Each structure stands twice: as structure tokens, then as C-alpha cells.
Amino acid sequence: MTLTTHAMAFDRFGAADVLAPHRVELPEPGPGQVRVRVRTAAVNPLDWKIRRGGMTELFPVPLPHVPGLEAAGVVEAVGPDVGGLGVGDEVFGRTSTGSYAAHALAEARNLVRRPHALGWAEAAVIPTAAETALRCFAYLGLERGETLLFHAAAGGVGTLALQLAAARGIRVIGTASEHNHAYVRQLGGEPVSYGEGLTERVRRLSPRGVDAAIDGAGRGGSVEASLALTGGSARVVTIVHPDEAARSGVHFSGGGGDWDFAGALAEASALHAAGFGLRLPVHRMYPLADAAAAMAESESGHVRGKVVLVVG
Template identity: 55%
Template structure:
């Protein structure tokens, strides 16, 4: 029986356990993937801790993980344009922390041979979130974009995509990550008290739009003050702040999902040498708890992944 990482109760990373699961059978429009690498996201540990249960309820035991790269093992009814044995990456319909996972055919893409497994697993959430957020912000070449948590997995991709689109990007991060942001093409500023003044000092021309990937530290309030326009502020991490300040909170659910164009753009930028997908650390699947501890600790530049 295939193995997976699951939790039977909400709590600390210690609730994550290796379990054997039945082989998942793909439904109409789905494929079964033999997972090679699964991505670790903040959503995963927020669900595991129980803090998301009001808005993102799950049945227990639950297998975490929403993105993976692997090989198609089986096709569900009606799937066209994909074949068994193809290497793919994308967002999964069942938990990705597993040897086998299901994915909707419309939410995966073919992995080029030039992209490694770990890098492919780092694309889905960060690329789709970036594309969706920049679309909602209606950014245009020549504008200035502020990205909060710019050194993280999503923020780092957002910085590079925005720079490639011709924007000036200001990124918030701890001072230890400022050289990293400069290498990505961003102007770094330190978050915390005095952020608004620091941003204005490096952007006397003003800030046109802001993406909050941090969800803390008053990022939404500062973004509204800097842009002067709540319609050009988007947060992916602070629903409460969005409601308080009247800005857009986006999670990618329903009609918001923009995977196909996002993956196409990301692969094109990777091929052109304009998008790097750094992996901060890779853990074996059985060490998912350690991966969660590292993810929850923050200050990670790049992606944390699980190898299967």
C-alpha cells in the first residue's frame, strides 16, 4: 500500500505521521500521479494547526499538500492531451504529501526535461498566486510594485515575474535577506516600524500597487497608505486586514484560479533565465514534521520541499 503523511488531530508538527493509504482512483477529468517531490506551503501548517478550520475545514485523518511534481500513472475518464508516463507538475486534488496523489487534469502541466523535480514542485502555488495577484492589481510596465515578504517562496517569484514585466519592485524582508532581494532585481527595505517612511525614501515617485504575502506587521495598512488606493492592494495572507481596510483578499478558489497562464509564463521565464526557483531545503517525506517546523519559523528564502 502506498505511504502518505497524515494527521488525525490538529496540533503541532508532531501530529504528522507516516500512514499507509489505499491506492487513489482518478475520477472523471483526473489523473493519478506518482509523486516525486511535494511542495510545502504556509497553508499546510495552518491547516494542520487547526487555525484554518473555520474557513478551510478538512476531514480527519488528512493528508496535507497542494502541489507536486511527478509522473502520471493513471488517467481518469475524459482526460485528453496527457498520457501515462509523462512528467508533470501542478496543484493536487488530494494531499501531495504522499507516494500517490490525484490531480485535476486542468491544473497540471507537462514538466520540461530542463526543469528539475524540485524546481517543478516549487512552481505551482507561487506562480499561480503571483499571476492571479498581479492580474487583480492591474500592474503595467513602468509602475512601482511593493511586495511584502519578498524573500519567501511566493514573494520571490512575484518579484522576479514583476521585474520581467518591466515593473520597479520594492520588497520587504529582514536585513539578512536584502542581498538576496537585490539579486532578484528588487529594492529591499526592512519591514516593521517606520516602513512607510523607508519605502517613500527609496520610491520618491510613489507606489502604484502592493502585494501582501506576509499577513502580519501592518502590511495591509501600510500598503493602503503608500498607494493611496485600496483597489490596488491585494493580500494573500491577511483576511482580517483585508476586511478592515477594504482591500482584496484572494485565495485562488473557484473562478479566481489562473494556473494555465501562470505555468506558461513561469516556464517561459525559466527558459529565458529570468526566473530562478531556489529550493531552501529538501526533506525526505518521512521528515515532514521537520519541514513544517522550519516553514513555521519563517525567514526562509526559497522553497521547502519533500522528496518521495
């Protein structure tokens, strides 16, 4: 008899309401994997971009598809060749199967233990944002004393990027809507508004331009401004706009591969444990059954931090 578990999935591309309850096969961990009983899962922009059907070339998925990239939960089963984690361990990190589910598989190397000071909801929202920020830092070769321009500084990745940059002695100028300027300052960034005149506003803060730029916005001339302010494409990366990257010659970084995911989580956890106060706001929490509403709210673009699904 095949064991099953419950999940939210879509069997066709479309609006948020294509998400519906499904029974899926209970995943069994293979070599290097663990099965996690999911407590909380974060909603990421990539989840709804895939659901819309616009990312099939970069991120093809079979249907029905269970969304979700990251989760916090408890290790329930351990596959062969796993060291350092055991049944009952509380963990958070990237999942290999969709996290909008009661159970998910994960590569053990992509998980770390949850610090007691970090709540379940907060643990769920950190992994992808921390990995993305630090992956981009590594690609750009950012060093202490340099100036980084980050577009969409009040978003999920921006929120952690500003804090991680501050801990590394990197100055950040962050683009954000006017109502988020105070928030950007609280995170240690120097806010500027989007839109016409952006380059001039940044130069008023940094007359010689900036050393590097990360585009988390994909709008408002962010890549063009970054090219002008860095003096070329070598130290500009976009995490949202592969077509624009191809057109302008900047680097697109979409995650995946063999990058040190657990290393990023370990750095974030260490900062939190050291009292640095690393935080990523939980915008709102929804039960798993309301995943469609949670996804729609994330998709609205009016979210500070991330939306979280409470699974178990």
C-alpha cells in the same frame, strides 16, 4: 480488495508532531483527472496553518488529512475526458488530493509537462508561488512601468513575484529583513526594511507612492503602509491575513476557484525555457517520512524559498 498507498497525515490538529505515517486508499482518477506518482512535494505555509487548526472556516478538511498543495511527478493513470496528458508524462502543478503521499490526484488542467531543464525539486516549489503571484497581478491590473510594493519579498511567493514582475517591466519595491536585501536585489527588486518608518523609507525610493501592493507578510503594519502608499484599498491585496483584509477593506486572495493555474505554470515554464533564469530556491530537502520536521522548519519563518519532500 482495496488498494492502498502510503502518506503522511494528521488525525487531529496541533503541532508538527501530529503528522504520522498512514495507509490511505489508492486514488482513482475521475473525469478530467490523472493520478500522479509523486516524486517531490513542496511544503507551503497553508499546510501548517491548516494543521494548526486555525483555518477551519476558510479551508475545512476531513480528518485524517493528508497535507500538500503541489507536486512534481509522473502520470500513472488517466481518467475519462483527459486530453494532452498520458501515462508516463512528467508533470508538475497543483494536486487535488494531498501531495504528502506516494500518489495524488490532480485535475489535468492544473498540470503542465516538466521542462527537462527544471529539476524535480525545483518543479515542486514553483506552482503555488507562480499561481499566487500572477493571480494577484491580474487582480491588481498591473501594467508595464508601474511600481508594486511587495511585502515579504524574500519569501516563496515574493521570490517568483519579483522575477515575474521584472519580466513584465514592473518595478518592485520589496520589504525584507536586512540579511535578505542582497537577495532581493539579485531578483531585481529594491529592498526596504520592515518596521517603524516603513512608509517613509518607501517614499524615499518612490516619492509619489506606489501603484499597487501585495502583502505576503501579515505583520509590521504592512497593510497600513500599503494603504498609505497607494492612496486607498482598491489596489491592495493580502495573501496571508483574511481578518486584516476584512478590517481594512483590502482584498484577500487565498487561491482556489477557477483561476487559470496551468496558464501561470506555462508562463513560468516559458520564462525558464527562454533562459530568463526563473528560480525559486529549495531551502532543504527531507524524505517523506520526515514530513513533520520539514513542516516545523517551514513554520519557523527562517526559510528562503521552500522546503521540499522527496517522495519517490
